[in-house]
Amino acid sequence: MYIVGLTGGIGSGKTAASDYLASLGIDVVDADVVAREIVAIGQPALAAISQHFGPSVLHADGSLNRAALRAIVFDSPSERKALEAITHPAIRLGIQQQLAASVSPYTLLVSPLLFESGQYQFAQRNVVIDASEDLQRQRASQRDGVSAEQISSIIAAQLPRTERTKRADDIVINHGDLADLYQQLDELHQKYLQLSQQC
Numbered sequence: 001m002y003i004v005g006l007t008g009g010i011g012s013g014k015t016a017a018s019d020y021l022a023s024l025g026i027d028v029v030d031a032d033v034v035a036r037e038i039v040a041i042g043q044p045a046l047a048a049i050s051q052h053f054g055p056s057v058l059h060a061d062g063s064l065n066r067a068a069l070r071a072i073v074f075d076s077p078s079e080r081k082a083l084e085a086i087t088h089p090a091i092r093l094g095i096q097q098q099l100a101a102s103v104s105p106y107t108l109l110v111s112p113l114l115f116e117s118g119q120y121q122f123a124q125r126n127v128v129i130d131a132s133e134d135l136q137r138q139r140a141s142q143r144d145g146v147s148a149e150q151i152s153s154i155i156a157a158q159l160p161r162t163e164r165t166k167r168a169d170d171i172v173i174n175h176g177d178l179a180d181l182y183q184q185l186d187e188l189h190q191k192y193l194q195l196s197q198q199c
Contacts, residue, residue, distance in 0.1 A: 002106040002196035003099060003122055007114035008129035009161060010154045011139035013174040013181060017129050018110045020185055027102040031111035031119060034094040038087065039064045045090040052082055088117070095119065106196040115159055115167050125195070127188060128168035130161065131175060 008014045022028045038045045041062050049069070050058055057069045073080040099107055099122060111119045120126050131139070133155065140151050158164070165171050170191075172184045 001099065001102065002124055002192065002199050004106055004108050004192055005114045005120050005123035005126040006108055006110045006129065007112060007120075007126065007164065008174075009131070009133075009136050009158055009164070010112070010151060011136035011143065012129045012131040013139075013172075014110055014112065014129050016178065016181060017172065017174075017185055018108055020182055021108055021189060024189055025104055026106065026108050026189070027104040028108045028110060029095055029098040029102065031091065031095060031109070031113070031117070034098065035087065035091050038090040038094055043090075045086055048086045049083065052086065053079075091117075092119075095122065106192045112158065115164065120167070124199075125169040125192070126167065127170040127172060128164050129172050129174050130165055131173075133161065135175060 006014060006018060008017075018028050018030070037043070039049065040046065046064060049064065053069060053072060057065050057072070059065050069083070073083050095109065099109065109119065109122055111117065114120045114123075114126060136155065137148070137151050140146050140154075141148065146154075159167075170188055172181065172188070174181050
């Protein structure tokens, strides 16, 4: 199985890139989607979170109150570590299961924290979608309506651009329009198809 890790900073164009490759028939495993699935009602990770942080982190229907949990872990490094100790192994297992179920020539593992989380180790190659910080901020505020402060804190939590691109096998510069992005991805897609056949 040939796995390509895909990452990039907030607003860099990860979703546009992964959606395009999915349209070419490539299976996509999204770490953010897995992270939401493992805290769904009835999942062991949600029960462990509730047990550690108390009932205030649950809504009345038993689902996770993300805002309440975020408020607790945002101000406390030790509580954030406790949350990661619960969620990271479950996310890792979920990713492994979805990767194993993939049937496309290669599989795309999309993760905003690919390098920070160690998930890059699942992949044979890693591609970074890169954009200038000004563009990242502009896109993130337009797309999500996220405040400038929130965007700054998300950027601060991720590897610096220079470090991320240094660790990449392939870099897609996403400063232009979608046609430009797709052209770069078409070339990489052909490359990954060839590499996957050599496995």
